[in-house]
Each structure stands twice: as structure tokens, then as C-alpha cells.
Amino acid sequence: MNSSENRVTDETMYDELDAELTSPFSQYDPFTPADDGDLALPTQSQTHVPADTNAELFARAGQVIPGGVDSPVRAYGSVGGTPPFIQSAGGSIVRDVEGKRYVDLVGSWGPALLGHAHPEVVRAVQEAAEHGLSFGAPTKAEVELAQAVIDRVSPVQKIRFVSTGTEATMTAIRLARGTTGRDLLVKFAGCYHGHSDSLLAQAGSGVATQGIPGSAGVPAATSADTIVMPYGDLPALEELFNARGDKIAAIITEAAPANMGVITPPAGFNAALVDLAHRHGALVIIDEVLTGFRVSRAGYWGLEQDTDPYQPDLMTFGKVIGGGLPLAAVGGRAEVMDLLAPLGPVYQAGTLSGNPLATAAGLATLNLANDLVYGRLDSLSQVLVDGLTQTCEAQGMPFALNRAGNLFSVFFGAEPGAQGVANYEQAKTQSQDAYRAFFHSMLEAGVYLPPSPFEAWFVSSAHTDEDVATVLDALPAAVEAGLAAL
Numbered sequence: 001m002n003s004s005e006n007r008v009t010d011e012t013m014y015d016e017l018d019a020e021l022t023s024p025f026s027q028y029d030p031f032t033p034a035d036d037g038d039l040a041l042p043t044q045s046q047t048h049v050p051a052d053t054n055a056e057l058f059a060r061a062g063q064v065i066p067g068g069v070d071s072p073v074r075a076y077g078s079v080g081g082t083p084p085f086i087q088s089a090g091g092s093i094v095r096d097v098e099g100k101r102y103v104d105l106v107g108s109w110g111p112a113l114l115g116h117a118h119p120e121v122v123r124a125v126q127e128a129a130e131h132g133l134s135f136g137a138p139t140k141a142e143v144e145l146a147q148a149v150i151d152r153v154s155p156v157q158k159i160r161f162v163s164t165g166t167e168a169t170m171t172a173i174r175l176a177r178g179t180t181g182r183d184l185l186v187k188f189a190g191c192y193h194g195h196s197d198s199l200l201a202q203a204g205s206g207v208a209t210q211g212i213p214g215s216a217g218v219p220a221a222t223s224a225d226t227i228v229m230p231y232g233d234l235p236a237l238e239e240l241f242n243a244r245g246d247k248i249a250a251i252i253t254e255a256a257p258a259n260m261g262v263i264t265p266p267a268g269f270n271a272a273l274v275d276l277a278h279r280h281g282a283l284v285i286i287d288e289v290l291t292g293f294r295v296s297r298a299g300y301w302g303l304e305q306d307t308d309p310y311q312p313d314l315m316t317f318g319k320v321i322g323g324g325l326p327l328a329a330v331g332g333r334a335e336v337m338d339l340l341a342p343l344g345p346v347y348q349a350g351t352l353s354g355n356p357l358a359t360a361a362g363l364a365t366l367n368l369a370n371d372l373v374y375g376r377l378d379s380l381s382q383v384l385v386d387g388l389t390q391t392c393e394a395q396g397m398p399f400a401l402n403r404a405g406n407l408f409s410v411f412f413g414a415e416p417g418a419q420g421v422a423n424y425e426q427a428k429t430q431s432q433d434a435y436r437a438f439f440h441s442m443l444e445a446g447v448y449l450p451p452s453p454f455e456a457w458f459v460s461s462a463h464t465d466e467d468v469a470t471v472l473d474a475l476p477a478a479v480e481a482g483l484a485a486l
């Protein structure tokens with residue numbers, strides 16, 4: 001693998017920044033994976049690939065794995081059909097076992113900020129692997145990654161690494177309960193915080209797409225301690241806190257909801273949450289598992305600091321922070337974080353926490369995520385949003401389009417309120433039939449979108465002008481198909 005010529009060096013990146021700012025994507029030179037996107041694959045696995053089809057593999061998978069998948073939304077339940085079984089990915093392209101290539105707008109649901117198998121990230125993982133896969137002991141790389149996060153996101157004074165976003169939020173709420181000595185947790189309908197018991201009530205993401213209200217197997221007592229509120233409704237929250245504020249341990253919210261489709265937080269909403277909670281001795285957990293290091297260097301929190309500053313008590317990270325490997329984190333005020341074992345009474349642990357490969361991938365990713373990368377994501381997002389808007393308008397498709405930084409999603413045929421699609425109730429009025437038809441038309445044209453209308457679209461700095469053209473060219477027919485199914 002000789003990709004150093006393809007790579008954009010730091011100097012050229014900054015030289016190009018000016019051009020980048022004036023033209024949406026003319027000057028950017030993303031790294032391009034060698035030949036056909038098989039950059040990360042060891043050659044031997046290419047020679048041993050059996051001639052499977054997606055349908056055959058999905059049938060076999062269903063015999064041995066429930067639903068054939070390890071995470072529900074992958075089964076294409078809400079769009080129907082057979083999911084492509086991915087064989088390899090490089091840059092902006094994923095390729096399935098049948099050899100079909102797609103422009104990827106899922107990005108592993110967020111981690112692929114720099115595209116897939118970025119050469120420097122792969123090299124960092126390979127180097128780490130040569131020194132051992134896991135020690136269950138402290139490492140220097142963990143200290144460096146902790147410092148990298150703290151340097152970017154100032155409410156994080158201390159941080160602990162875990163393996164999944166689910167663990168991060170689970171730990172955050174235990175910590176909030178341990179800190180306050182209170183049990184109640186406030187979450188918002190349609191926000192997704194992973195699949196721990198307390199957080200599955202009216203969750204978005206896969207829970208939304210499966211059309212189930214929550215999950216079987218969650219004890220009634222656990223659900224009873226979770227209060228679900230409509231997103232964005234401050235008066236309702238004031239009322240709740242006036243009545244039960246002294247029993248509430250924390251409010252947890254996505255920094256910008258992106259698991260019921262994208263919902264743009266009302267200006268000042270997160271700041272108002274912090275203010276309200278603190279007046280009642282409760283904590284605020286800002287979940288940046290999806291938005292963290294994706295919408296800016298300092299996540300969605302970073303985007304709001306100039307206009308509506310706030311200091312959350314705890315923050316959670318995942319997805320980008322592991323660069324595609326299993327790594328997530330909970331961080332926050334030192335005095336709260338120090339209540340974690342071994343210093344404090346709140347227990348939390350993990351055999352693979354801070355795994356050296358994952359830590360190396362995360363550190364390499366954060367180090368590469370400079371201003372030019374975020375500028376590129378913003379301009380890509382803008383071009384796609386404009387294209388989608390113009391196509392829907394030209395074809396008379398009723399739609400709402402929401403953005404939060406470089407994240408966006410479209411709601412076909414939704415009945416928005418006065419502020420657009422602003423909460424879960426309104427998000428659920430969209431036409432799943434229209435999305436299904438739209439989705440399959442795009443897939444047919446080689447564009448791999450999230451297989452659910454309740455998910456954000458993810459761009460990466462590896463997307464090329466050609467990729468953008470592929471997506472834009474596919475839109476008219478797909479919107480027409482959606483309109484016919486509305």
C-alpha cells in the first residue's frame with residue numbers, strides 16, 4: 001500500500017483552505033484509495049472470497065444470527081429487500097459481495113469521518129497491532145487520547161474510555177444518580193442513547209424503525225424511573241421540574257437529535273436545559289456519541305459556544321472517537337468523574353476498555369480531523385442539501401429537510417409544526433413508503449443511504465466531486481419514485 005502521494009499533506013491542506021472557502025468543492029483533494037476500494041483488505045482474503053450473493057448470505061445469516069444481523073436496522077426492515085453484504089470499503093465507496101460499488105452516505109453510522117480505511121488510520125492500527133492486541137492495563141495512548149479530547153471539548157476535564165456508546169451513556173446515568181443520590185432520569189422522545197434498560201423508552205434509531213414503543217425485557221421499575229418528555233418543549237420541562245425537580249438526577253439529551261431523523265435544536269435549548277437542571281440540583285448529560293468530532297472539532301457543543309454557551313456536567317462520545325473501532329467515552333467535570341471507581345463509589349469497568357488498537361485508530365482520526373476536513377464536510381453537506389431541496393421543489397414532493405451542522409435528513413410527506421419537523425411526533429408523520437421507494441431507487445443507482453428515514457445522512461472528507469455528482473444525478477428518479485409511493 002503506497003498511498004503517501006495520494007494523501008493531502010498538512011501544508012497543502014492549509015494552502016487549499018482559501019479556495020475551499022470560495023468554491024464548494026473544487027480544490028479539495030481527498031485521499032483516494034488504491035484501485036477499486038480494496039485498500040484495507042489483505043490480499044489473501046481477496047483470493048478466497050467465495051461467489052456468494054447478498055440473498056444467499058442473508059438467508060444463511062438468518063439461520064445462525066437472529067434476523068441475520070447484529071444490529072436491527074441493518075436488516076432493512078423499514079425499507080424492505082435484501083441488505084448488501086459488505087466485502088470491503090475504501091474512501092467514500094463500499095463494495096458488496098456481488099462486486100457492486102456504492103457511494104456510501106452511512107459511513108458506518110458516523111465513524112468514517114475521513115472515509116473508510118484512511119491510510120494513516122490503518123497504519124496506526126497496524127503499528128499498534130504489532131505491539132499486542134490487548135493488555136487490560138493502562139497505556140500511554142489512552143493518556144494521549146484523553147488529552148486530545150480535553151483539549152477540544154473544555155467541559156471535559158476527565159474522561160473514561162469504554163467500548164460502546166451504550167456503555168458510555170449507561171455509565172453517565174449511573175454517575176449522575178451516584179452524584180445526586182436521586183433516581184429519576186429525564187430523556188426526550190425520539191432521542192437514542194444506546195440500548196441500556198433505562199434508555200430504551202421511546203428511543204429513536206432502530207427502536208423507531210422497528211415500530212416498537214420500547215423493548216420487552218425492561219423491568220417496569222426501571223422504566224418508571226425514566227421520564228420521557230417531548231423534545232424542545234421548555235415549558236413542559238419547567239412544569240416537570242417544579243413538581244419533581246428534587247428527585248431528578250439528570251436530563252440526558254442528544255446534543256442535536258439525529259436518531260429520529262435530524263432535529264435542529266431550538267437556539268439556546270441546550271443552554272436552557274443546563275440552567276433548569278442546575279437550578280434544581282440535577283445534572284445534564286450531553287450525548288455527543290453521534291455528533292462529537294463530526295460536526296466540528298468540539299462537536300455540536302462547539303458549534304453552540306459562541307451563541308449560547310453552556311457547561312454540561314457530563315458528555316458522552318462514540319462513533320468518530322474510535323475511528324471505526326469499538327471505542328467510546330464518558331467525560332465531564334473532574335469532581336463528578338472522580339466519583340468513578342477506583343476513586344469513588346460508582347462502579348464501572350471493562351476488560352477491553354481503552355483497547356490499544358481502538359485508541360490508536362481514534363487518536364489518528366482526531367489528529368487528521370483538521371479545519372479543512374470540517375470545511376469539506378460542511379460544503380459537501382450544503383451541496384447535497386441544495387440538490388435535495390431543488391429536486392423536491394421541482395417535482396412537487398412535500399418534504400422537510402433538517403440540518404444540524406453537517407448532518408441532515410429529509411422527511412418526505414411529513415406534517416411539520418410551525419417550527420418545521422421539531423420532535424418525534426412530527427418526525428413520525430413522514431411517509432415511510434415514500435422513503436422506501438426513494439431509498440431503493442438511490443441504491444439501484446449506486447448510492448448507499450441509511451436504510452431508514454429516521455437516520456442522518458453522513459458525509460466524509462473522502463467524498464469526491466464525482467461521488468457528489470453520482471448522488472445528485474440519482475435524485476430526480478428517486479424523488480419521482482418516492483412521490484409515486486407517497
Ligand SMILES: *Cc1c(COP(=O)(O)O)cnc(C)c1O
Pocket residue numbers: 163164165166167169192193194195254259287288289290318319328
Ligand atoms: C449510536 C448512539 C449511541 C449508542 O452507541 P453504540 O456504540 O451503538 O452503543 C448512543 N447515543 C447516540 C446519540 C448515538 O447516536
